[in-house]
Amino acid sequence: MTKSFKVAVVGATGVVGQEMLKVLEQRRFPVRELVPVASERSAGKKVRFNGRDHTVLAIAPEVFEGVDMALFSAGGSTSKHWSPIAASKGAIVIDNSSAFRRDPDVPLCVPECNLEAAKVRPKGIIANPNCSTIQMVVALKPLHDEAGIERVVVSTYQAISGGGAKAIAAFDAQCKAAAAGEPVDETPLSGRLTGNVLMHWTPDAESGYQEEELKMVFETRKILGDPSIRVSPTAVRVPVVSGHSESITVETRKPLTAARARELLEAAPGVVVVDDFSHGVYPKPIDAVGEDAVYVGRIRDDVGNPGGVQLWVVSDNLRKGAALNAVQIAEGLLLA
Amino acid sequence: MTKSFKVAVVGATGVVGQEMLKVLEQRRFPVRELVPVASERSAGKKVRFNGRDHTVLAIAPEVFEGVDMALFSAGGSTSKHWSPIAASKGAIVIDNSSAFRRDPDVPLCVPECNLEAAKVRPKGIIANPNCSTIQMVVALKPLHDEAGIERVVVSTYQAISGGGAKAIAAFDAQCKAAAAGEPVDETPLSGRLTGNVLMHWTPDAESGYQEEELKMVFETRKILGDPSIRVSPTAVRVPVVSGHSESITVETRKPLTAARARELLEAAPGVVVVDDFSHGVYPKPIDAVGEDAVYVGRIRDDVGNPGGVQLWVVSDNLRKGAALNAVQIAEGLLLA
Numbered sequence: 001m002t003k004s005f006k007v008a009v010v011g012a013t014g015v016v017g018q019e020m021l022k023v024l025e026q027r028r029f030p031v032r033e034l035v036p037v038a039s040e041r042s043a044g045k046k047v048r049f050n051g052r053d054h055t056v057l058a059i060a061p062e063v064f065e066g067v068d069m070a071l072f073s074a075g076g077s078t079s080k081h082w083s084p085i086a087a088s089k090g091a092i093v094i095d096n097s098s099a100f101r102r103d104p105d106v107p108l109c110v111p112e113c114n115l116e117a118a119k120v121r122p123k124g125i126i127a128n129p130n131c132s133t134i135q136m137v138v139a140l141k142p143l144h145d146e147a148g149i150e151r152v153v154v155s156t157y158q159a160i161s162g163g164g165a166k167a168i169a170a171f172d173a174q175c176k177a178a179a180a181g182e183p184v185d186e187t188p189l190s191g192r193l194t195g196n197v198l199m200h201w202t203p204d205a206e207s208g209y210q211e212e213e214l215k216m217v218f219e220t221r222k223i224l225g226d227p228s229i230r231v232s233p234t235a236v237r238v239p240v241v242s243g244h245s246e247s248i249t250v251e252t253r254k255p256l257t258a259a260r261a262r263e264l265l266e267a268a269p270g271v272v273v274v275d276d277f278s279h280g281v282y283p284k285p286i287d288a289v290g291e292d293a294v295y296v297g298r299i300r301d302d303v304g305n306p307g308g309v310q311l312w313v314v315s316d317n318l319r320k321g322a323a324l325n326a327v328q329i330a331e332g333l334l335l336a
Numbered sequence: 337m338t339k340s341f342k343v344a345v346v347g348a349t350g351v352v353g354q355e356m357l358k359v360l361e362q363r364r365f366p367v368r369e370l371v372p373v374a375s376e377r378s379a380g381k382k383v384r385f386n387g388r389d390h391t392v393l394a395i396a397p398e399v400f401e402g403v404d405m406a407l408f409s410a411g412g413s414t415s416k417h418w419s420p421i422a423a424s425k426g427a428i429v430i431d432n433s434s435a436f437r438r439d440p441d442v443p444l445c446v447p448e449c450n451l452e453a454a455k456v457r458p459k460g461i462i463a464n465p466n467c468s469t470i471q472m473v474v475a476l477k478p479l480h481d482e483a484g485i486e487r488v489v490v491s492t493y494q495a496i497s498g499g500g501a502k503a504i505a506a507f508d509a510q511c512k513a514a515a516a517g518e519p520v521d522e523t524p525l526s527g528r529l530t531g532n533v534l535m536h537w538t539p540d541a542e543s544g545y546q547e548e549e550l551k552m553v554f555e556t557r558k559i560l561g562d563p564s565i566r567v568s569p570t571a572v573r574v575p576v577v578s579g580h581s582e583s584i585t586v587e588t589r590k591p592l593t594a595a596r597a598r599e600l601l602e603a604a605p606g607v608v609v610v611d612d613f614s615h616g617v618y619p620k621p622i623d624a625v626g627e628d629a630v631y632v633g634r635i636r637d638d639v640g641n642p643g644g645v646q647l648w649v650v651s652d653n654l655r656k657g658a659a660l661n662a663v664q665i666a667e668g669l670l671l672a
Contacts, residue, residue: 151640155491155583157533157572175530179515194511195576196622197493199634199648205614208594208636217639232640234583234648236493239575240531247491247570247583258544278541286532298535300544303553304487304568312535312570 004030005334008067008091010082011074012036012047012056015165016096019323020071021049029327030335037063038074067091069334071326087124092333094126094326098211101127101219108222110134110325112270113141115332117225126329131321132156132212132235133219136246138271138294138320139313142264144224148253151230154216157238157245159285160193162317168241175239198237210235243285244317248310255307262299270320275299283314291316292324340368341670344403344427346418347410348372348383348392351501352432355659356407357385365663366671373399374410403427405670407662423460428669430462430662434547437463437555444558446470446661448606449477451668453561462665467657468492468548468571469555472582474607474630474656475649478600480560484589487566490552493574493581495621496529498653504577511575534573546571579621580653584646591643598635606656611635619650627652628660 007024011017017038024031036047036056043058057063059078064070064086072079072086073096080099087093100106100123107117108127118126129137132154140149160171170188177184178194186192190200201212213233221227238245250256266273272293274283283295298312315321343360347353353374360367372383372392379394393399395414400406400422408415408422409432416435423429436442436459443453444463454462465473468490476485496507506524513520514530522528526536537548549569557563574581586592602609608629610619619631634648651657 153489153568153585153640155570157493157574175511176515179512190616191620192622196620197574197576197581198620199613199618200616203614203616207639208613208634209639214639230640232489232585232638232644232646234491234585234634234646236581236583238493238533240533245533245572247572249489249568249570277535277544278539280526280536280539282535284527284532284534286528298544298570302568303543303545303550304489304566308568310568310570 003334004032005068006033006035006066007031008035008037008064008070008086010037010059010070010072010078013038013042013045014073015161015168016073016318016322019318020073020326021047023319023323023327025050027327027331029331035063035067061085064089064091069094069330071330072096073322083125084123091124092126093124094128094329096128096322096326098130098215100125101129108219109329110137110223111328111332112138112268113223114225118329118333128322128326128329129219129223130212130215131162131317132158132244132246133216133223134321134325135244135294135313135315136216136248137220137223139248139265139296139311140250141224142268143250143252143256143261144226146260146264147256149224149229149250150253151232151251152220153232153249155234155247156236157240158235159240159242159244159317160237161242171239171241193237193239195239199235200237201235209233240285242316242318243288243314244321245285246313248313249302249308250311251305251308256309258299258301258309261309265296265299270294271296273297273299282312285314288314288316292319294320339670340366341404342369342371342402343367344371344373344400344406344422346373346395346406346408346414349374349378349381350409351497351504352409352654352658355654356409356662357383359655359659359663361386363663365667371399371403397421400425400427405430405666408432409658419461420459427460428462429460430464430665432464432658432662434466434551436461437465444555445665446473446559447664447668448474448604449559450561454665454669464658464662464665465555465559466548466551467498467580467653468494468582469552469559470657470661471580471630471649471651472552472584473556473559475584475601475632475647476556476586477560478604479586479588479592479597480562482596482600483592485560485565485586486589487568487587488556489568489585491570491583492572493576494571495576495578495580495653496573497578507575507577529573529575531575535571536573537571576621578652578654579624579650580657581621582649584649585638585644586647587641587644592645594635594637594645597645601632601635606630607632609633609635618648621650624650624652626655628655630656
């Protein structure tokens with residue numbers, strides 16, 4: 001008998017929630033019963049899954065009765081309150097918010113790196129990492145296993161879809177207004193993003209970093225299980241709808257060549273090497289949209305640090321950066 | 337008696353040439369006679385300068401007769417052939433192409449860093465550095481003087497106007513088509529740039545770097561006069577019309593704090609510090625357009641490297657990155 005599961009998706013009407021439904025469907029995850037959940041405001045809406053409409057339920061303790069797995073993507077405060085309730089009903093919770101990522105009793109999991117960690121979950125909750133971190137650690141993991149990563153300098157070129165449906169709509173409106181030479185409404189994006197680059201994650205006054213950047217520092221260490229890894233991050237939003245890109249400089253304990261890094265990456269799970277740069281071949285965000293892989297290119301010996309390498313890493317921030325990674329955790333735990 | 341000069345602008349109809357005319361006018365450079373020069377194809381066109389039209393001359397040895405200063409911005413092959421001819425007629429040549437930047441007999445000058453170098457010019461030619469390098473070294477110079485720069489990791493977010501008028505027009509057409517939901521012609525930009533990021537400078541097959549990146553390595557050393565400085569560069573084109581941004585990680589020989597770096601940068605020539613990040617204040621490319629300064633923000637102690645700092649550096653690539661720097665060299669030599 002094939003196992004099948006009662007699955008709740010919390011935040012089912014949001015951008016990531018919608019992507020979760022799509023990924024569950026595309027990967028034929030054995031869903032016996034889907035429970036789409038959202039806030040009171042979205043309750044009663046319909047979402048499409050496996051060819052039929054499902055009515056969205058308002059979040060409440062009883063929606064989690066009998067649920068085997070609950071995928072949360074409805075923001076930190078919803079997760080903080082409702083994840084423990086879902087877990088107390090026996091659901092395995094995979095939480096896409098940052099609410100529990102730093103909790104030592106909550107594993108932070110990228111299946112290509114540390115699926116084992118997800119098997120020990122004192123609170124019944126597994127945290128899905130930040131989008132920028134996920135694609136980076138998938139590329140770093142094989143290099144870390146080989147040569148020991150000492151430090152990573154990373155600058156991101158992040159898409160706006162991580163900001164949700166409202167951000168996408170606001171960006172679209174800015175693009176249309178700019179192309180027509182009309183006034184651009186900057187308020188919904190906290191600034192002008194078309195023809196510009198922005199940094200608008202919450203700044204941490206003490207360190208001068210953004211929350212997004214500090215997540216990359218902390219989460220990389222937790223996922224790779226090595227608190228000695230140092231990360232120097234800069235997170236930047238660029239006028240791209242979906243697909244995060246990252247310029248990554250890697251310093252390792254043992255010298256690493258680009259040729260060896262390429263071999264390791266070609267054999268690494270979840271990675272597709274797109275790297276024939278002298279013929280103009282390298283990963284681009286627009287090509288990554290809708291795809292599952294973490295694309296790695298421009299693998300080169302660091303001209304500024306002999307024994308180190310530089311990489312260009314691109315992935316769909318809504319898929320591997322969020323929905324897909326969560327579903328892969330579920331697959332690893334329930335279908336293995 | 338005020339000195340005044342006969343000035344040739346070669347490439348006067350191009351994007352940088354036009355910016356040179358604008359900068360000469362705005363800064364009231366004492367031009368006794370303007371000689372706008374271009375290829376045969378553009379000869380006879382009119383350019384506007386100081387309130388009147390000037391007819392563009394086709395390039396030929398005789399246009400340089402009596403010229404005190406020739407500003408070249410017409411591409412490498414034009415510079416290679418014509419700069420020595422202009423210099424042989426007695427003109428000081430300031431060349432914006434990459435033709436002579438690596439020539440040991442040609443100084444490579446950013447006035448805030450090494451104006452003195454421009455005073456020794458065996459070939460009568462001074463090279464204007466690459467746009468990405470100029471804004472970076474203006475910000476690095478005070479830090480280098482204080483603490484000795486050992487290594488720089490830089491990722492760029494470069495605007496398309498560096499590609500010239502055709503690139504700007506192609507980008508505009510892509511934006512309009514994308515906003516209207518119509519097919520996007522990718523050929524003029526060697527790819528889709530709206531909603532995407534690209535790397536399309538000439539790749540160097542051996543190293544895996546782009547020419548643009550290798551320029552940042554070589555030119556930084558030459559301008560700062562220290563061949564031991566190591567640079568780890570990644571050059572990326574983003575969908576921004578004008579204004580280059582750079583994410584810069586600095587490692588120094590002596591430890592440097594962000595607080596001290598901020599003091600040094602606030603006192604540095606050519607730099608404007610825009611850095612109140614906890615209140616959302618930092619440099620943005622769209623704000624830099626038409627301005628002279630190199631804007632520096634996000635000055636922070638490197639969370640991944642104690643004793644190092646990270647910066648965000650933005651400037652108008654057509655002004656400080658090209659036309660303004662050339663005119664400042666001329667001012668430093670002729671008006672000091």
